[in-house]
Amino acid sequence: MSRLSRPPHCRTLGHRTDGGWSPPAWEQRFRAGEVEVPEWARDAPDRACVVATVDGRPQVHSWQASTSLLLPATDRPAGTTEATIDPPGDWLWWFDDTDGDEYGVWRRQRFGTPPGRATETPIPLPPAYGAGLHLARDGTGVVGRSDPDHGTTIHQIFLGPLAATSSPVLLYAGDGDAEASALSDDGNLLAVGHAEHGDARHPAVRVxxxxxxARVADLTDGPGLGVWALAFAPVPGDTRLLVLHERTGVPRAAVWDVVGGAWRELALDVDGEVADAVWYPSGDAVLLAVDHHARTRLYRHDLRTGRSTVVGPTTGTVEEATARPDGEVWFSWSSAAQPPALRTTRSERPLIVPVGPRPRPSVEVRDVEVEGPGGTIHSLLRLPTGGQAPYPVVVDVHGGPADHRTDSFSPTLAAWVDQGFAVLSVNFRGSTGYGTRWRDGIEGQVGLVELADIAAVHDHLVAAGTLDPARSVLAGASWGGYLTLLGLGTQPERWSLGLADVPVADYVAAYEDETAQLQAFDRALFGGSPEEVPAAYAAASPITYVEDVRAPVLVLAGLNDPRCPLRQVERYVDALRRRGGTVELYQFAAGHGSQVDAERIRQLRLQLDFVRRHLG
Structure with a gap:
């Protein structure tokens, strides 16, 4: 999401043998196939569920490791991204919503069957927002559901011989945010992540x-400290639960015996915070994903010796990983310069090669550290290979807010570099990867804190002669789109243009229309609802500052978006138009962003054209 320096006729084009012209490099990157790390069946590890691109859309596939046979199972027009496989490897499960609205039901079909063949809807419950699905080896499972009228419910479900004569059994019901987080290997214990204490940003765990x-155990670390249940040990009868906690101010992993009460820290003598963890199938080791300095690396922690060793690459970023019964690790890796690849620790060859051409590489990132109002701000800077400083810049604002930009491949950011732009990605306060104090530093001044950090880095690079202040574009999606609109109103002298994708634009109206989970998140972030703390929401809402916006802005919004709903975007656009502002609104038939390559390309073309017209 950004702007351009050279007109499109200056691009280097390749000629096709059929007499037409090949698409530019940035478009080829979007059209290149993608494949996620396979989820293998617990009792049939040769079988796996894989989400991979088919005709420009992510679809669920059956995959056999021994034969490398990849067979599509879905062909939904908007794509399918949420899927799993049962322990025996007999059934693929996938979530069926309407054009990305995230509201729907779970369906399943036999492993190895093509799209539309014998699809079943085995859970006799109405559609809802998903809140977890876990399948046990004995033919039972649990499903979490969130409904605007009934809060969050979790049911035990019967999928074997008892399915025809049994109804789902209600295990948990609550008005607040909750999810089915983990199910024990034997199906006897369920871990629920919840916010019954009123703080969805720092959840607790109930087993x-x-x-x-019946309640077995509770785990809570008190105000301002979250605990997350990840997975039970993959051993029959084992009551150990892998959890993340933040007791030391840096997220770490631990193993908790939910019955015996024993607690074991997974000591890690490296910098960074544990972002995720999975068990090795033997139950005697854990695979840890550690975020540090905008890179993610893997470590194998041996529970017998207490030692941790690096697994896989030590540069770039690992996006996903899974441990196999033979000790092999499958993982997806990329860097800012190198496109993603699905790899294995046993071989240099790709595990699965996506259909289509390999996307062209881009430029490496440079690390930038600047002292800001709340401490040292770490950022990533991409510079074009042509032109000279000061460069026009796209300031790329990440979503979340509990997320961060990494040294990983991005077709969107690579496209702006191709156009002659520098791309600056700031991991402002609110970002993960830098400790809980940094992540929670936005509480009390939501939005304004992040923008102060962005301004500090922008000022530093302008003063250094790297960036052109007269050609500075603020751009982002989701929370990044929200900060883009807020920045245009609160820092109007700084930004030349704004590109806001699926943003929060009117915070009060967004709260009224968004999902119950996000309402709980907002109450935790602001200290209450809009009725309880109206001044806090007003100070953080872009529509409050609409009179001060000077820069032209392009807004993109999904018609079915449950996270940043359309009505509040339209209210902002109407308000800006009434005061004579330059704003364009593009609406697309999807939810919180599109998964379809053609639509993503269409949106980036719109942004390129908008910047060309308004920046020259």
Whole structure:
């Protein structure tokens, strides 16, 4: 999401043998196939569920490791991204919503069957927002559902011989945010992540008996400290639960015996915070993903010796990973310069090669550290290979806010570099990867804190002669789109243009229309609802500052977006137009962003054209 320096006729074009012209490099990157790390079946590790691109859309596939046979199972027009496989490897499960609105039901079909063949809807419950699905080896499972009228419910479901004569059993019900986080290997214990204490940003964990819903144990670390349940040990009868906590101010992993009460820290003598963790199938080791300095690396922690060793690459970023029964690790890796590849620790060859051409590489990132109002701000800077400083710049604002930009491949950011732009990605306060104090530093001044950090880095690079202040574009999606609109109103002298994708634009109206989970998140972030703390929402809402916006702005909004709903975007656009502002609104038939390559390309073309017209 950014702007351009050279007109499109200056691009280097390749000639096709059919007499037409090949698309530019940036478009080829979007059209290149993608494949996620396979989720293999617990009792049939040769079988796996894979989400991979088919005709420019992500679809669910059956995949056999021994034969490398990849067979599409879905062909939904908007794509399918949420899927799993049952322990025996008999069924693929996938979530069926309407054009990306995230509201729907789970369906399943036999492993190895093509799209539309014998699809079943085995859970006799109404559509809802998903809140977790876990399948046990004995033919039972649990499903979490969130409904605007009934809060969050978690049911035990029966999928074997008892399915025809049994109804789902309610195990948990609550008005607040909750999810089914983990199910024990034998299906007897259920871990629920919840915010019954009123703080969805720092959840607690409750363990229930999966057949009766009786409480087994609770884990909470008190105000301002979250605990997340990840997975039970993959061993029958094992009551150890892998969790993330933040007791030391840096997220770390631990193993908690939910029945015996024993607690074991997974000591890690490296910098950074644990972002995720999975068990090795043997149950005697854990694979840890550690974020540090905008890179993610893997470590194998041996529970017998207490030692941790690096697994896989030590540069770039690992996006996903899974441990196999033989100790092999499958992982997806990329860097800012190198496109993603699905790799394995046993071989240099790709595990699965996506259909289509390999996307062209881009430029490496440079690390930038600037002292800001709240401490040292770490950022990533991409510079074009042509032109000279000061460069026009796209200031890329990440979503979340609990997220961060990494040294990883991005077709969008690479496209702006191709156009002669520098791209600056700031990991402002609110970002993960830099400790809980940094992540929670936005509480009390939501939006304004992040923008102060962005301004500090922007000022530093302008003063250094790297960036051109007269050609500075603010751009982002989701929370990044929100900060883009807020920045245009609160820092009007700084930005030449704005590109806001699926943003929060009117915070009060967004709260009224968004999902219950996001309402709980907002109450935790602001200290209450808009009715309880109206001044806090007004100070953080872009529509409050619409009279001060000077720069032209392009807004993109999904018609079915449940996270940043359309009505509040339209209210902002109407308000800006009434005061004579330059604003264009593009609406697309999807939810919180599109998964379809053609639509993503269309949106980037719109942004390129908008910048060309308004920046010259």
């Amino acid at each position: 229930l008996a999966a057949d009766t819903g």
